[in-house]
Amino acid sequence: MFHHSAKLQYPVKVDKPNPEFAMLLQQAIGGIEGEIRVAMQYFFQAMGARGDDRIRDLLMSTATEELSHIEMLGHAVALNLEGAPVSYQEATAKDPIMNAILGGANPRHLLSSGLSAMPVNSNGVPFDMSHIYATGNVAADMLANVTAEASGRVLASRLYNWTDDHGMKDFLSFLIARDTYHQQQWLAVIEELGGLGANLPIPNSTPEDHEAMQHSYYYLNTLLDKEAPKGRWGEGPSFDGRSQFSVRNQPAPEGQEATLGMAKEKSGAQKDQIDPSK
Amino acid sequence: MFHHSAKLQYPVKVDKPNPEFAMLLQQAIGGIEGEIRVAMQYFFQAMGARGDDRIRDLLMSTATEELSHIEMLGHAVALNLEGAPVSYQEATAKDPIMNAILGGANPRHLLSSGLSAMPVNSNGVPFDMSHIYATGNVAADMLANVTAEASGRVLASRLYNWTDDHGMKDFLSFLIARDTYHQQQWLAVIEELGGLGANLPIPNSTPEDHEAMQHSYYYLNTLLDKEAPKGRWGEGPSFDGRSQFSVRNQPAPEGQEATLGMAKEKSGAQKDQIDPSK
Amino acid sequence: MFHHSAKLQYPVKVDKPNPEFAMLLQQAIGGIEGEIRVAMQYFFQAMGARGDDRIRDLLMSTATEELSHIEMLGHAVALNLEGAPVSYQEATAKDPIMNAILGGANPRHLLSSGLSAMPVNSNGVPFDMSHIYATGNVAADMLANVTAEASGRVLASRLYNWTDDHGMKDFLSFLIARDTYHQQQWLAVIEELGGLGANLPIPNSTPEDHEAMQHSYYYLNTLLDKEAPKGRWGEGPSFDGRSQFSVRNQPAPEGQEATLGMAKEKSGAQKDQIDPSK
């Protein structure tokens, strides 16, 4: 069950409202690298967590923290939209801001939300819940989580670089810090599960006889005009300890030509495609 | 530039066509764990790859292999749909198949595609290209790729468990094997980049003074009725070697209450919300 | 800032797991009538709330409760999926359940989520955040909220009618009750704002000279073969006290024919469409 404090997790200040930056901040709310995504991803992983209950608790607890991050970002967007023009008279009086609203800002902050945050990215595209990755496999999910925190920290760093507002820089430095920790946190779960090697290949519960293992350890170089690049992927022991890496250059097809023959009658094809005996 | 052989990468045989399994296989084509996703993800990462050119070549070469996997799966779907009923007379004559088509199968295999594969998942939801994750940060992208191959191998294993068709089991064992390797391949890139530790936190190019580091290494336990679960995430050195992990239980908010005051005139709010002086 | 208790808001029990009902319950999680929608709608409305701070607190507090409803539903889905078959051998051994999984159940509960809840509706379509309605106008938002709770209670009632599981009926009777209250709660906000009449037309801050009021109070009957249906919409005083309702039958157009003339050169049209002088 969830509870709420009326105060924010961390102070959010905007020194000088900027509707353009409001538009950019939306990426951190409703972008695929954003906070709705991690909040919901950890929440759904928690609700489906089977096995070690500590991991379920970690997931739910961190989902809860990420909800607090959405809340702070939503406040930051609204503060950046304070003072944006809402009428033509006002806008033409201060040209640069008009350009901001119409040019570099999200028109729906004016037209749809009444100068507040929306669950969309910086292009105004709504967040789509298909981005909640939760497989029921703990190792796959932990990697998905490290990935999400990595792209989240990349985004927060890019936003930090873009703004020169001290309030926003302070707030973003907090988000960068938490993304640092959450990368570590999910890697720590993998360590608790025995380390990455012990969990490979994912899922490690697939029996070996379900796998055509002669195809499991070579790099397939499909490039016709270059040799395979040299590197660890083509030589040395595999990370799961089961084999050695090798390389296949310019591989030839091993399968058949994929023809389907004629279509069935009554299948809606053209007459020329149909075999009446079918 | 791309080229094509008319033959498939690996033989695809179906012993007994099964329209229900055709529907399930769609997840491996147009699902978020599927082959369109990895083909396009590696392709777009390759087109944006900056830095070591070997990694660009790996990405493009593997994107090309994944296109060949889509091709095999598309053939597998069409073969499973051979012989499905297309008219009422036919269907009522053989009840179990009618139930299959209408109940356990995708009706659009009959109505829209003329008994062949579509770029949709097993619910019939079309693949959406927002799932192509390509950040321009090589470490974030490699983790996204290991994640994609992990969920792909989970899916292929589940499909293997579900079918009892020998042709399909053989084909899926090949996909399972390639997913094994591709997990290893992207981890090998991280090793070539100095190992995961050297790449943390991602992005490792963010200056430390952009980060509120006092918030970078503690686990925040937002659960009110339980202590933080004990584990590596709460103690010991951080994986990037910069600090030690710790725990904060039941944290209190540090920020302000997030109030916005009154709305602007002409902003489309109700009269009660508006401060006429604003 | 959000917090969490590990215990659920209300007990969730399933007497007899039923993968078909798991699929139906998804509508209450990721459907447009579902709990993600109301949780996020109230959350975003709260973050943009201007004016009376009590309403902001109501919105945030209720958003928090709705998150707890998602959590209970997610648990209910997972409990209903306990024991679902994951392999062919198992499935063919108990035919009715196999039919359930392949026919009346969501295949992604098997293939994608590992037998747990997903943020999708009962067709497997992911929830899309464009359904979060938050306009910055408190009256429009309160009506949107009553509407959401009305369709939510319709859904919960239909689910109640469908199942005969005592645990599920008990849980749904709780959701039905909370939907009853939340309808009342948002209507109570309108009463606090002076009642619906005082808030019409929404937005009530639009000056009358922005409105062609001669067109504001007639019912336009565009039906060619029937008179306008008789009722309150065509007679009596308007609810905002500004005018009387009337009816216009089979109205004629008042505007011009909408022709655009020729296309511009270099606009990508066909030669026949282009006026070279333009």
Add this chain to the structure above:
Amino acid sequence: MFHHSAKLQYPVKVDKPNPEFAMLLQQAIGGIEGEIRVAMQYFFQAMGARGDDRIRDLLMSTATEELSHIEMLGHAVALNLEGAPVSYQEATAKDPIMNAILGGANPRHLLSSGLSAMPVNSNGVPFDMSHIYATGNVAADMLANVTAEASGRVLASRLYNWTDDHGMKDFLSFLIARDTYHQQQWLAVIEELGGLGANLPIPNSTPEDHEAMQHSYYYLNTLLDKEAPKGRWGEGPSFDGRSQFSVRNQPAPEGQEATLGMAKEKSGAQKDQIDPSK
């Protein structure tokens, strides 16, 4: 059956074409507050209307009027795009318009539609028919319709405030007027059904024993650091006449901890998650 007059419902004039305003107007066509939405919502509600046939006629007749609104807006967009530059030479010759097209305008008006309207919102996001709300419950649907007209009039008022084009202001004042009436019209239906009170809780056909009524009339204050805001939602008789409102502050969970135990074999989980006996 539908019919058409070549003339518009109301005159649409543009004094000075403005590609930026064309982009903003798209919100009224393809936005969730726009005319495609109401036209299609009333159309689908009409096709599913059961009960009083007068309501079906109202719905279909008004759907027809809203189609005429789309038509006028589509013409308004095309007129605003007249004279927009389509080539670099032309654009650089008149800088401000080039900035308009590239900065504050929708590039697809140039690239995709050949300077005419599209079924998208002001961010260029296509309208998605999931926004057609039609539940089969007349009270829920009428509230959805008042809501849609409320957000529609908020939008039209914001557009009116933004433009200084006399033609556009005249046209928008007509849309504002019709939105006024349509709010009233759907409220009049509720009055004909006995008034809002008689229709609560929606659906009013749910038997009381399907509802845990001890949970139907209290406000749940999930805020930890504030008392519940005082207001009508927490005291006085309920609007359906069945009970009295009350308040529960800082509620404790009543349910169990939501643990799922171990995963099944062959479910695609990691070994550590699996209970081999399951």
Add this chain to the structure above:
Amino acid sequence: MFHHSAKLQYPVKVDKPNPEFAMLLQQAIGGIEGEIRVAMQYFFQAMGARGDDRIRDLLMSTATEELSHIEMLGHAVALNLEGAPVSYQEATAKDPIMNAILGGANPRHLLSSGLSAMPVNSNGVPFDMSHIYATGNVAADMLANVTAEASGRVLASRLYNWTDDHGMKDFLSFLIARDTYHQQQWLAVIEELGGLGANLPIPNSTPEDHEAMQHSYYYLNTLLDKEAPKGRWGEGPSFDGRSQFSVRNQPAPEGQEATLGMAKEKSGAQKDQIDPSK
């Protein structure tokens, strides 16, 4: 401006309600081959039509007819859902229908729409307005329209084959007939424009010096293991009368290797990717 008759364009009867067929019919409403698509496509093309006004009138008039087709299909879906079970008791009493609802039918017909039509396809995926193709180029649009009517008639024929309900067969034979005519109608427009040859290549207003015409008339056979298939595409005069077709087998790349070099500082890349001088 639009008008409406309360009667349908053509009689719609259902002899024996069938919820499974209701689900299939949804493809003709909200599928990409369906009637919402053509109605809206012709409507938007009409609103943007520049050039010959007769074509605008054709487009708007036919858009209007297609709206009437949606209306008939919506009625057909509702009639097919009459008598579907809405409660468990009812369903278990007549097993085959319960299987229909849960297995071969759309659960949202029960849960969301109250047994009536929705703007979704046969998988329950909502129609998305990005499928409205309207380019401002009359030849491209006419081809898009023939295409839409072709796939529409394929769909109607498949539905006809599937059902054995006399009412439905009669209704579908009407839709098949109108799709026949509309294919012809849009081809007749091309004939009025001088025939297909005169309109090639589309757009025929592109100056020849904007085109690398040495690449305009050869078939590129990218297959490595087969010669180009022989046919009209590889020999004979081009259909626009400008050249002769030819074939290039197994073409070699003409461009450069696509490398991007190092990333910029502060671009969010990993250190290894960054050139500090950039």
Add this chain to the structure above:
Amino acid sequence: MFHHSAKLQYPVKVDKPNPEFAMLLQQAIGGIEGEIRVAMQYFFQAMGARGDDRIRDLLMSTATEELSHIEMLGHAVALNLEGAPVSYQEATAKDPIMNAILGGANPRHLLSSGLSAMPVNSNGVPFDMSHIYATGNVAADMLANVTAEASGRVLASRLYNWTDDHGMKDFLSFLIARDTYHQQQWLAVIEELGGLGANLPIPNSTPEDHEAMQHSYYYLNTLLDKEAPKGRWGEGPSFDGRSQFSVRNQPAPEGQEATLGMAKEKSGAQKDQIDPSK
């Protein structure tokens, strides 16, 4: 099976990087007129091709070429983004570029992709695979392909007109040329199938007794205030040789009024809508 050359199909040069043009070029990658669409459309049509195997080979070979077009466009986007500012200091130092990035450019090129191409259109909306049209009917598919190439060439021509970069103009003239050929190529397939007339109506395999042929050859003029426009669509022989065209002005409905009666008990309707005997 697919293969790759590291070199591009055709040289791609950018004389002067322009982030605004990068944004416009995205339409040719991820727009509905773009290269992902044709590549995937031909690929899926090939995988489902039944009948003449030459057509399957054409489809797969051309799908392969289109993949090479995506690759060139992706490189063009990245080259246009070279040198775009990534920090506030840099941006304010060169005002016009800052305006470009924030105003006329895609913010996600900065925030999400690290200055490289994404699978989105020029509004930043991701490509959605529902746009892959593949019906299993060869004539419908060929028309869909000509249509796709027509809108593709319209787009390339508009992009050519917009830019004044010599490198980009050269590259676009190549794409324009290939779009010319591909229009011809798919028309050549129709010629090989006997010409368009022999293939009408599509599907030409529908038996005549499935069609209410009395409705197959008249133009229905639903306009109330204008006669039908005169033209080939209303007179002369039909293109399939089966009949003569005619016109019906201001048609009257032939069907019944579409009423549904009362709702079922337990269907979630309001009491007023329910017939308790149902």
